[in-house]
Structure formats: structure tokens, C-alpha cells
Amino acid sequence: MINTVCPIEQSCVLTTAILLPVLAAAALMLINRERHTTIKWIALAASIGNLIAVVPLFTNFDKTSARMQFVEQYRWIEAWHINYCVGVDGISVLFVLLSAIIATLCVLVSWNSVKDKVKEFYIAILFIEGAMIGVFAALDMFLFYMFWEAMLIPMYLLIGVWGGPNRLYAAVKFFLYTLTGSVLMLLGVVAIYIVTGTFDMVRLMNTQLPFNLQMLLFWAFFAAFAVKVPMFPVHTWLPDAHTEAPAAGSVILAAILIKMGAYGFLRFSLPMFPDASQAMAPAMVVLSVIAIIYGGIICLSQKDLKRLIAYSSVSHMGFVTLGIFSLNMQGMEGGILQMINHGVITGALFLCVGMVYERSHTREIADYGGLASVMPIFSAFFMVFTFASIGLPGTNGFVGEFLIILGGFTANKTAGILAATGVIIGAVYMLCLYQQVFYTGVNEKIAGLCDITLREIVTLLPLLILVFWIGFYPGAFTGFMDATVASLLVKLKGGEMHALNTLIQAVVR
Amino acid sequence: MQISELSPLLKLLPEMIVASLGLVLLMVDAFVKRKEVVAGLALAGALAAFFSLKFGDFGVVFGGMFISDGYSVFFKLIFFINLILSIMISGRYLKDENSLHGEYYCLLVFSTLGMMVMASAGNLITLYLGLELMALSTYVLAGFVRHDTKSTEAAVKYFLTGGFSTALLLYGISLLYGVTGSMDLRTIAAYIAQHGVSGNPMALLSLVLLSCAFAFKIAAVPFHMWVPDVYEGAPTPVTAFMSIGPKAAGFAVLGRVFLYALSNMSVEWSLILSVLSILTMCVGNVMALVQTNIKRMLAYSSVAHAGYALIGIVAATPEGLSATMNYLFIYTFMNIGAFSVVLMLHTKDFKALEISDYAGLGKTHPILGAAMLVFMFSLTGIPPMAGFIGKFYVFMSAVRSGYLWLAILAVIFSVISAFFYLRVVMYMYMKEPQRPGMELTSSHAIGAALAVCATFVLLIGVMPERFVEFAKAAVKMLYFQ
Amino acid sequence: MIPLNWYLWLSGVVFCIGMFGFVTRRNIIIMLLSVEIMFNGVNISLIALSHYLEDLAGQVMVFFVIAVAAAEAAIGLALVILLFRSKETITVDDLNELKG
Amino acid sequence: MSTLIALETARFGIPQWLWTIGFIIVKIAVVLGGVMLHVAYATYFERKVIGRMQNRLGPMVVGPYGLLQPIADGIKSFFKEDIIPTNADKPIFFMAPVLGLMAALSSLAVVPFFNGFVIANINIGLLFLFAMSSLAVYGVILGGWASNSKFSFLGSLRASAQVISYEVPLGLSLVGVMIMAGSLNITEIVNAQSRYPGGMYITAQWLGFFVFVVSAIAETNRSPFDLPEAEQELIAGFFTEYSGMRFALFFMAEYTGMIIMSSIAVLCFLGGWTIPPFVLKILPFLGVVPGIVWFIMKLYVCIFFYYWIRSTLPRYRYDQLMAIGWKVLIPLSLANIVITAVLKILLHHTGTP
């Protein structure tokens, strides 16, 4: 535990990123609820401000180091040796950035679609932003849990208050699933603290726990992360929540929230319980493959736009966990990259659906048709994201999936083959969807829709840029994570030649 | 009389202030027509007693009958907070119910005095009398709105079960007295430490009886039957008062008797209490699921919370004890907060006691809705509300004592509890208002109480350090150690 | 000399009779009587123990128990009167407004 | 048990415990016979006194000066028809008068009539008196309840409220005496008085005595507090439905109660069987007069006082009755206790006994 605080070495980037939205939300509370425009602009300003605030993370990040950077540490609850400790490494830095971007886009996409309880809506969004960044930046388990759980409340309200017709059911389901998982994680956290006497994650990553305890803790944390990801048996909340949530809610859920689970695996399960993770990796791989195939097949029979994309998330997150638990350099980097990709792509898709829903007020695929002629710009955007989702070379989806399948193949050939099948199924349902919605004869229900506005283009444009940026130059992003992932692998397979080789490779690259 | 003779009385300072407050209130009530004056006086006196805790002295007086130590001071703090907040939220309700008599405040004060005596009891006789002082006042308070048959019914039920539990307590005391030959807790502890009573069936029987009696007071299953009816029927401010005071006092004696006088029998009572704790959480949470009346729901929730707080006692360590104390401290704020929201919705014409009456509250009264939201999430135990800190500490102490399975059950039940707490939130925010222009019964006092509760719930949730340390220190300063 | 056991047994029997009355009767006044019987059972054992332990604490306790019993009876009967005024009954089964 | 039985030591080949029991039985017989006779003649005395006060003669026909009147009354009531109301609660109806008389008579067990003559010289004599006097109310309540009649019912309701209320000041008024004597044993209380100026506690405990007298009158349901049996309102109150022997039992209980209350007053406030020292100083030959004479003289003064009040004062209203009990007598008796206790401590500190 670090008792002395040395502010000179500390930057305050992360704390700013966490606090700025929260303070902005607090400020919003004081504003008259009728002044919608003011509220919107303040929310936008806050989120853009936050985006600017996190830029140093991107520019000043030391890519060669596997250590935590931008660390800040203050004493908080000394009785339990809890510190306020935040910092980022190669794994989390990208998610902090992504969170800031997505939050801004959410403010933009809700500009006109939210008409009821506007003030509360933006307060919720800003709270979520703060908590999201907090989750990715926290280096103290207690703090992590605080942020992890604190996200639940605004998210629950977001789904329940501004959601679709079946929102109550979806909100409660979402809340209870995630709460169940996370309370088990809480017990895990408590157990770790009691065994080791610290909540400090960096220290815990360097602590060797007995194997039995590792197994126990692995499953405790698994409960929380698997629900969030969501992995195969506990994924049922996701379609409901995604479908019923408002556009912004769906985007946050798809882009950030479900990444937290996978992030948790990387941050807790692998480094803290390496032996248990290795022992359990086959099981995880099996679950991942089931999720990939199962998610894909379910997608084929979906009639609801959002539901389809939601199930595709199950499939895609299967890829991510497959990558992570293939426990090699390619798989893991692919998994992390795919998390970003999925955040971008699915976020974009949900944004698109939100935009079109705002106009047509229907999500039935059957109600659409020939949208390409009605909304050409929109359909162009949508096409790009569809291709990215399928994993067409040149888009970011390709890079991620390719690395994962490579990693999976290295780890387990069958898994690699089955995962590849998943890609094909993905192509089938996405293309079917695109054809149904955009190319068959114009459905009269959507005949008179106007194309997307400038604001909406601005909303989608950053994601479009990201799609191609990652697609063409993945190194810009994988570069962030190389060192960290390599050191993680060293820890996992410490002493093995294999790991050493990958490390050398990484350094050489 | 010299000063030296007075100095032991300094240890009784809060008690003396509270006792004289009660008597003064009685006199003032006889001559003053405006009952607001009585309320104000009661509030001022309670605050004075609250601050007198600072000047009180630690030590033992009356030959071990009365112990003033950190432990008792902590509980007295809870009692005073409870008293102050209860006084603040009562006036308006009683006025609306045409039952604003000065005796109400007097009884509140005496009930609090009984709790204080319980918390400070160093002898089973003192404990019993303190308990009776508290209980008798509370019976009357429960039936205070005389023209309301529900209130009367609640009082009768409370009285009958209370009398029964007292008999159990007495039998337990008598057996313990027989086994150890003393009523003094310290002597009992010394006797047990010296001679050991593990094989003595009478000691075991007395342990069971005492557990049952205390379980009645803290409303643990299967001795909770009275809780829902009494909480629903009693006047709402009284419900708020007695959902905390008697419960905390019950925990105070539970801690003092079990952890110190009977600490050598911790294996036996841990087993009994762990079973009680599981049952309590289970029944409390599950039954709360099906309630439609908010007071009844909060009653079952209060049962469930007794189960969580019991976990700390089951752990049978100083840490567990301080966890329980911390839990109760936090529970005080969140529960009184929730009840004051319930109170504000209660108007002369419309009682608003069904959960469905809360529909649209978030829209019509955003601040009140937000406050209720905070309390509900805090009761569920979601960070960053205080309820999370309470549960966290309790679970931690349980896991440290090897009760991982208990903690697992507890978290599962706390997930179940989310169902019914969320339902209130759901009605408030996700349903449209049923009645146009929901009216509120508000006064400055209730508003202030609500603000205090909400502030503390959030404050403890984010900065628990000070409060946790306080509970720890209180246990450290426990007289017997 | 009578063994202490006998007194304790007697007290146990009286206590259980009181308990039986409390759980099986539905007349509030009889229930109050049952509680009083339970108190008396306890008192017997306290006095006996006090005698055999050669200690006065038990007797003092009984003194307080009797005093408190009087206080309890006063409150209990006041409640009974209140109840009878509003509901014309003293049977617990008729207390049915609070259910759920 | 040993404290209950005053052991005697005489023996003529008969086991000692038999002697003891025999002696006690004889004592009981003597006391009961004497008191019953006094009860009978207390009625005669009452009629005579009231008669004189109302300028008439009272009973004059049966025997010389009507002296056999009580006997005649007794024989008459014994042979009268015993009517039991329909729907009466029979066992209780039978029991009530017996219970009332029993409670009154058992008080006699601890009353010392002169030095050393007491059936049971127990340590808690005064408490025993309280206990028995508090039982007197049962006869009243049960009689009224069991008769199944409105008048009886109302009468007994009033009586029980009255008796319960006045028991409190009655008991409290004697606490001053207990504090001064430092004992609950009545013999010791009497003996303690001799050490006191005037030979009786009434000089210091006049406040207590006043409270005691008033509440004793109320406790025995005598005028001016005889509301439970107010003829104009309730016929005869709780014993309206009683007749014959049972009626006589109630009657006897009432007069026994009066005698008990008077003897308590004599024993606790008026020096019991002792002669006031200052009287003895002036007239030393009075010392040969046996204590029982003084006791009975004092007793009859008290009983006369009862009759005097009855023929002088009008009846109170019920609310007035209650108000006097709760708002005057209880505070007064409490004040008396406080004053006595403080004085005792002060005197103790200054060294005076």
C-alpha cells in the first residue's frame, strides 16, 4: 500500500475523465427541467470536453511499457486498506477512449429522439460515462466494484424509463442478472482481501494464490463477467435489454457495457488466477464456440432489427472470449481488438437502427424494404458497418476475427474451425438483413422517410473512420497492447519457451 | 454533597438528560396548549442529549449495573439519531390524524431511555427493566392513533407477542442465573470462563431461550410474525421509530450478552444465530416480494435486514460486531428516510400506502422520487449508497470468520431483495401518475429529516472511513475487553 | 429438604402450561393470563434458585418482575378496552384488518 | 415456615407441635369469638349513636335498652329465605360473601390486641394487612357480577374502582409509619411508638393519619363514600340480590372491615395497647389497667368516629370521590413519605433516634 501521495508524478487525466461527467450531471440537476436546449448543450459540452480530456491518454501513452500509467492514488478507506487508485495499461487505455467517444455519440443520437424527462436522461448518460471510465481505470478492487455496480442504477433507469413497450421486464431482467453475477464477484473480492489483505490490483497481479482458492475465485468472478459478456448460458438478458433500451442505451450496452465482462477476464481472471484460468480455458473455449454458433443461428430467425443485432453481439462476444481464452498472443490481441471493433460496429449499427426507428417507429424487419432508395446516405453508412460486422477485409472486423481464429486454431483446431463457421453464418444473416431492409421493393410504411441529417452524419462519421482506420492500420491499436499482453502471457505461462518467443516477437515488432 | 460524589453521575449524563427531558415534557404538556412547543422542546432536549454523549465519561457505575463504554455510546448515538429524526417526522402526521398529544413525545423519549439502559446494561436485571421500559412505551406508541382500529390492532398484537417474548427472556435469565449464580454479566463471563458450562443442558436451554427472546426484539424469523401486522398498523412515524430503535437495542444486548457474557459458548450460539439469520433473510426477502402495501413491504424488508445484521454477530468477532453496528447505523438513515417519504405521501384524504400509489412520483415530485430512489437502492445494497458499505463490512467479517456459505446465501437473498425495492423505483419512474396532482404532506421538519437521511446515505456510501472507524473504535472500547 | 430439581420442574411445568394457553387460546384476556402464568413459573424458579444459591439477586428480580407485570397488565388491559370500544371483540381471530 | 408460628414451650407429655397447634386454635377461637361479638354490637352501637344524633332512642324493645337486638337480627337473617336470582353465576354467587368475610377475618391473624397476644407475630404483619385488605374487593366485585342484576353490577363496578383507587393512598399513608418504626412487624411498630413523644405516631404522622382515615372510610365503603351501596341510586348496590344469611355475611364483612381499619389506626397511629406516657405520668395508677382495655377504648373511639361522620356528612358525587382519592390523598401521602424520610435522615445524622 502506498501511504505517501506524490502529486508531482501524478497526472489527473483519469480522475478528470471520471469526475467531469459526474460533475456535469450534478450541474444539470440544478437546471430548470423545462430548458431542454440548455440541458442538451451542457451534456454535449461535457462529453466533448471529456473526449478532449482523455486525448493525453492516447498521445502520451508509453507503448513499450507493460506497467500501469497515469496512475493516481489517494487514501480512501484506511480501515480496509482501500485506496482511490486509477491508472491504465495497454488493455484498458483503448476502452477509456472508446467510452468517451461512445458517450458523446449517445448524447448526439438522443438529441431529438428523447422528448420525455430530458433532464434525467442526460444526467443518467453522464453518470454512466463517469462510471464506465471508472470501471476501466480502477486499480483498486473495491473501487472497481463500486463503479461496476454504480453503472447499474442509471442503466436500469435508462432501459426502464426511456425504453420500448416491454421495457419494465427488460430492465428488471437486466438488473437482476447483472446484480446476481456481481454480488458473487463481491464475495470473491472480499475473499481476496481476507487472504491477501489488500485490494490493490497491481499488487494482486503479482501475488500467487493457492490453486484451490484460485479455482473458487475464478468461478466467483466468472459469474459476474460471464453475465456481462454475456456468455452462452446466461445471455438471455441481452436481447431483451438491447431491444427495449432506447438507442443511446443500446449503444452503451453494446459498445461498452458488455465489454466490461471481457475486460474483467483480462484484468482479473487471467493475471490473478493464472493457474485456474489455464485449467478452465478449455471449458471457456467450448462455451465461446457454443455462443458463436448458437448466436449466429438464432440470428437467422430474428424478425426484429435490434434483436438480431443483439444476438449477433452474443456471437461476436463469443469470438472475443474465444480469443482471450486461447491464451496466446494472436488470440488475445485479437480478442481485445475485436472488443474495440465490436464496440464500434455494433454501436454504429444500433445508432443506425435508432435513427431509422426514430423515423419509422418500427423495428420489424418485415416492415422495411427498399430503404436504399429512400435513404441513400443512410444505407451507405449501414452497408459499411454491415461489411465490417461480417469481417470483410479492409474493415476492422476482419482484423479482429482473423487474429482470433488464428489464435483459436493455434490453441485448438476444432475450435478454430467452428469459429470460422461462425463467421460464415454471420455473413449469411447480415447480408440477408441488408437485403431485406434495403433492397427489396419499397414498403409503403417507410416510403416517405427523409434521409439522415448532418447531426446524424456527424454522429456516425467517427465510427466510420474508426472502421477503416483499424481495418487498414491495426498496428496503431495493437501497438498499445503488445507489451501488456506479452507480459500477461509471461505470467500465464511463465518460463515456457512459447511465451518467451512471443515476447521476443512483440519486442521485435 | 461534594463534587466527588457527583462525578460518577457524569457517566450517566445522557440518561439523566433524557429522563429529565421525559419528565419535563410531561409537565410542559400539561400546561401548554400548542403541542408544537412540546415537539420543539423534545427536539431540543434530544439534541442536547445527543451532544452530551461527547462529554459523558466512560466507566462503570452502580456496582456494575450500568456500563458506559464506547459500545453503549455508539448505540446511544443510533438511538438519538432515531429519536431526533422520529420527532422531526412525527408532528405533521399526528396532526393530520388528530392525535397530536404531548404524551407522544414523552413516550418516544422514555422508549429511547429504555433502549439506552439496555445498551448500557451490565446486569441482566437492568437489561430486563430497560427492555420493558422500551417495550411498554412502544406498545402504547403503536396504538397511539386511538380511533384507528388498525393501530389498535397492531398495538394488541405487538403487546401480546412482546409479553410472550418477555416471558421467554425471563426464563432464560433465570436459568442462566441458576447456572452461574449471578445476574452480573461480568461475573457470568468469569464463571463460564473458569468452570465451563458446555455440558450443562440448563445453560444450553437458557441460551436457546435468550436467543428466542432477542430474536423477537430484532424481528428475526421465526419470531417475526408480529412485524408485518404491527408495522402496517402502527402510525407511520412510530413504525419508522420502532423499525430501528428496538431492533438496534436488541442487537446491543445481543452483542453484550452473547459476545461477552457468553463468549465461551460462541460455538453453540453461532450455530443458533446462523440458522436464524438464514431463515430471517429468506423469509423476509421472499415475503416482501408479494407485498402490495409499502409499509408491509418495508416491514418484511426490515425483517430481512435483521438477518443481514445478524451475520456480523454470527461471526463472533469484534470485527463482526462492529460490522453489525455499522450496519445498524446505516440502516437507521436509509430506513427512516424511506419512511419519511412514505409519510410525505400520506395526506389527510389519501393514505397512499399501496406501492401502486407511487406511480409517477418521479415525474410529479422529482426530488422526493430521487430521494426514495436513493433509499431503495441503498436498501438493496448497490454502491455508491451506504447500504452497500454496510453489507460489504458484514460480509467481510463473515467470510473472515469462515462463514463463506452464509455470505453466499446472504448475497443471493440480497439479489432477491432487488426485486421488491426495484418495484418501487419502477412505479415511481416507469409508470404514469394515477392521480392528477399528487399532493404531499410536507413540513420543514420532515423535509429536513429527509435531507439529513439522504445526505448521510450518500456520504457514508462514498466516504465510509470515519463511520467504519467509529464502529471499530466503539467495539475496542467495549468495557469487558 | 426438598431438592432444587423439584422446584425447577414445577416452574417448568407452570411455564409450559402458560405457553400452551398462550398459543391455543384466542381470547386476549386469557392470553394475558397465560403470560402472567408464564411469569409466575419463572418467578418460582428464580425464588428457588435464589434460596439455594444463597443470593438475593433472584428475589430482587422477582420483585421487579411483579412490578413490571403490573405495568404490563395496566397497558394490556387499556389496550383491551380500546379494542373493545372500537371492535366489540376481545378475540384475536377478529383482528383481521391487517393481513397480506 | 418457622417464622409463621410462634412457638410455645409448655408440655405435659403431649408433643410440642400439638401444643403449638392447639394453642393457636385456642387463640383463633378467642379472637374470632371476641371480634364477632364486637361486630354484632357494633351494629347496635351504630344504631344507638345515630339514633341519639337524630334525637331518637334507637333500638329499645328487644332486651333491656334493646341490648339483645343484634342477636335477634342474627337469628332472623339466619332463618330467612335464601333467594338466588335466575341466571346467577351460582358458584360465584355463593362464594362472594364468604370470600369477603374471609379476607376481613384473616386480617385478624396479625393484629396484636395487647402485648404478646397475636395469632401470628410475623415480620411482615403490615404487609399482610395490606394484602388482606386488598382482597376485600373480591367479595364486592364477584357479588355484583354474579347476581346478574343491573343495580348490583353498577354497584360493584363503582365499588371496585373505589376500592382500587383508595388502596393506594391507604398503603402509602402507612409508609411513613414504616419508615419511622423501621419494621413491618406490628408489635414492633407499637413498641417503637413508646419511644416517641406522646407515645403515638399521630403527633408526627398527622398528615399520614388524616390520609389513612379518609381512605379507610372509602375503603370500607362507608359514608360519605358509600356510593357502591347508595340506596337512592342503587338500592343496596352490589348486594341488592342477596338475602338471608348471605346478606348477613356481607354485613359482617363490612363491620369486620371497619374494626380492622380501626385497629390499624389504633396500632399504627394511636399507640396500640399502650397508655400515653404523659397520662401515666399524671395518673400512675392507670398502669395496672390491662392493655386490652386501652386497645378496645381506642378502637371504639375510632368506630364512633365512623358513625359520627356518617350521620354528619352528605354523600359525595362519584367524580368527587375519585378526584379526592387521586388528586388530594395520593399527593398528600407521597409528600408525607418524602417529608418523613428526609426528617429521618436528618435526625439520623444529628444523632437523635
Added chain:
Amino acid sequence: MINQVFFFYFAVVIVAMSLMAITRRQVLHGVLYMLLLFFHIAGLYLFLNAEFISAVQIIVYAGAIMVLFLFVIMLLNLREDVRKKQFIAVWPMGLLVSVGILMVILMSMLTVHIGTKGVWGIAQIERATQTVAVGTVLYTQYLFPFEVASLVLLVAIIGAIVLAKKRLR
């Protein structure tokens, strides 16, 4: 021998009276059996050198509490109510439970080990007289509980008045 006989007499009557008291349909009869019960318990106390408590038992229980009960019964005119069932329907269950608990209690007291003896032996008490002995400890050692007890009674008075006075509405 004589002691045992007395004890058995008292024990049998106490048990019988308490059984009678709780089984009567007429509340009033129950109260009267209670009255007898209290007398016998008071008698039992005399065996145990507790004459003061014995007197208090009669004064308070018989003279005050039971009279209060009777008074209330009369005030409410609670005559026999034949419509109402005397016991709950499942009273055998209650009997079973009570007997079970009784068995546990009896078994656990087969042999009794009592704690350390105090200083107030019989000789000691008789020398001081029991009232003085109890009074001494009551006003010295147990002064604090005594004060609390006074407040309990005060609360009872306040409570009874508050509850039973005529409604103000």
C-alpha cells in the same frame, strides 16, 4: 417428610389451578383460578424464605393485577360467549409443542449444577429479617434498576391513560 407433603400439595394445586385458569370458557372463572394460583405460589415462597416476596405476590398480583382484570371484565361486561370456539382448531398441535418443550425442560433439569453460592444464607437472612435484607440490597446494589422500574411504572400510567381516555376527536 412434612415438607415434602406440603410441597406436593402446593405443586399439585399450582399445576391444577394454572390448567384450570387457561382452559375456562368464562374469563372471570379463569381469573378466579388465577387468584387461587397466586395464593399457592405465595405459600410456596414461604417455604423458600421469601416472605416479603410472598406478601408482594399477594398484594400486587392478587390485590392489584387480578382486580384490574376483574374490573376490565366487568367494564366490558364479558359474559360467556358460546359462539366462539374456546381453543384454536389446531390446539392438539399446540399441546404437542408445549409438551415437547416441557419434556426438553424437564430433561435438562434432571441434574442441576448451580453456580457459586452468595452471601445471603438462611441464617444471614433470618438475622437481618428478610424484608430488611431485600430492602438493603434493593436500595444499594440494585438502586439503578429500581429507578428504571419507577420509570416503567410511570410509562405504564401514561400509557394506560393515553390509551383508555375518551377520544378527543
